[in-house]
Amino acid sequence: MAHILIVGAGLGGLPAAYELRHLLPHHHQITLVSNQPKFTFVPSLPWVGLGLRSLDRIQLELAKIVPRHGIEFIHDSITAIDPRLHQVTLSNRTLDYDYVVIATGPELALDALPGLGPETGYTQSICNPHHALLAREAWERYLQDPGAIVVGAAPGASCFGPAYEFALLAHHTLRRKGLRDRVAITLVTPEPYAGHLGIGGMANSRWLIRAMLADRHVDVIDNAAISQIEPDAVHLADGRKLPFKYAMILPPFRGPRFLREAPRLTDAKGFVPVLPTYRHPEFDSVYAVGVVTQLKPVEPTPIPIGVPKVGQMTEEMVMTVAHNIALDLGVISGQPIKPTLQAICFADFGDTGALFLADPLLPDSEGHRRRAFTTKGVWVSWAKTAFEKYFMDKMRVGWTMPWFERIGLRAIGLPLVESIVPESELIQVKG
Numbered sequence: 001m002a003h004i005l006i007v008g009a010g011l012g013g014l015p016a017a018y019e020l021r022h023l024l025p026h027h028h029q030i031t032l033v034s035n036q037p038k039f040t041f042v043p044s045l046p047w048v049g050l051g052l053r054s055l056d057r058i059q060l061e062l063a064k065i066v067p068r069h070g071i072e073f074i075h076d077s078i079t080a081i082d083p084r085l086h087q088v089t090l091s092n093r094t095l096d097y098d099y100v101v102i103a104t105g106p107e108l109a110l111d112a113l114p115g116l117g118p119e120t121g122y123t124q125s126i127c128n129p130h131h132a133l134l135a136r137e138a139w140e141r142y143l144q145d146p147g148a149i150v151v152g153a154a155p156g157a158s159c160f161g162p163a164y165e166f167a168l169l170a171h172h173t174l175r176r177k178g179l180r181d182r183v184a185i186t187l188v189t190p191e192p193y194a195g196h197l198g199i200g201g202m203a204n205s206r207w208l209i210r211a212m213l214a215d216r217h218v219d220v221i222d223n224a225a226i227s228q229i230e231p232d233a234v235h236l237a238d239g240r241k242l243p244f245k246y247a248m249i250l251p252p253f254r255g256p257r258f259l260r261e262a263p264r265l266t267d268a269k270g271f272v273p274v275l276p277t278y279r280h281p282e283f284d285s286v287y288a289v290g291v292v293t294q295l296k297p298v299e300p301t302p303i304p305i306g307v308p309k310v311g312q313m314t315e316e317m318v319m320t321v322a323h324n325i326a327l328d329l330g331v332i333s334g335q336p337i338k339p340t341l342q343a344i345c346f347a348d349f350g351d352t353g354a355l356f357l358a359d360p361l362l363p364d365s366e367g368h369r370r371r372a373f374t375t376k377g378v379w380v381s382w383a384k385t386a387f388e389k390y391f392m393d394k395m396r397v398g399w400t401m402p403w404f405e406r407i408g409l410r411a412i413g414l415p416l417v418e419s420i421v422p423e424s425e426l427i428q429v430k431g
């Protein structure tokens, strides 16, 4: 009997628990540990921050949904991990494991800039449910006395889509309230150009995003490093000062402290290095999925930024890890697999939306991808809402990737995972 421990019950951890339960016979024990009592569908948090969605609608009580699928659920925080002893520490006990799947998502580096908030500064964030609620309270106060808005990302950030969504949704909301004419919106980003997205841009993302922002009179300052934030102004490293009444600035991400403190487990930023199988290169019992995994940028940028890890890639990593653990346990036969790292992403801008497809996410050294595609239309907004409902329903009933979704994705050339070839990689994986 093996004990598989999953740390974190977000977009990576909860589906990983379900997929492992689906693949492994019940004499193998699966435990899911989460420091939050609820699962949250993070991609909908920009809506929550602007009061366009209730948090309840995108959360599920883990203690209600997880145990009925034959998975033990523990609501606690992991405070330490010893990958040599196969052991984690919770608030008042330790747990041993045979395999651990690290799915903690990011720790927000709010200390990256003086004045970066919300708890320790003056700006809002929408990166976790608590922050989205604080952002919404601040937004409601702001609507009583509106003024300039600054939306953007700090140097070192990796997730830029939500900044574009937030700026354009704020525009849409203010226009509907008849307030837009009284308010300037500025988007500040460390990306070399708006629409780079941390992946060197794709298809016409540069022109599409720029045109959408220009059409909606959102001023763009790109290739810009925020140096500090005061209660009413964002300061840039080049000396410019952007006054605001409301600011939402995405922080850089890093791996959680308990991972950073485990010798040789992570890189300097706390991200977990992985082989193509998503197993740790040194610690055989450690796998990782989602934002906490290490993904190196292909090209350096004038202001350092990271690579985004979007929801679909996280699901690909989940399928990969569950398959490869089942293979390791001898429960299934076949070859190890790896994620394709194809990414499809919907962004809602209120009266329209944009769909991005990058296959794979990162281009090769010559800047080429197999496919890259962007399109826009109000149907993308509807699709994003429909996808939220579909994903929440899947998590409620304990599905990861039902057969019809797999077939549908394969039909449009998005197989999610692939066998690991060539042979040399197989040898590396088997050690």
Ligand SMILES: Cc1cc2nc3c(=O)[nH]c(=O)nc-3n(C[C@H](O)[C@H](O)[C@H](O)COP(=O)(O)OP(=O)(O)OC[C@H]3O[C@@H](n4cnc5c(N)ncnc54)[C@H](O)[C@@H]3O)c2cc1C
Binding pocket: 007, 008, 009, 010, 011, 012, 013, 033, 034, 035, 036, 042, 043, 044, 045, 046, 076, 077, 078, 079, 103, 104, 105, 106, 126, 127, 128, 159, 161, 162, 256, 258, 289, 290, 291, 292, 309, 310, 311, 312, 314, 344, 345, 346, 347
């Ligand atoms: C604002 C925002 C908008 C986004 N929009 C999109 C989008 O539109 N489309 C898209 O594809 N992707 C989007 N993404 C990216 C997507 O949300 C991530 O790819 C996905 O959430 C990654 O899943 P994860 O499991 O790594 O992290 P999460 O979903 O964040 O889950 C991690 C969980 O682990 C828990 N945890 C952390 N530390 C511990 C600990 N020590 N012990 C126990 N539990 C712990 C956390 O509390 C959390 O519940 C967005 C991201 C953000 C921040």
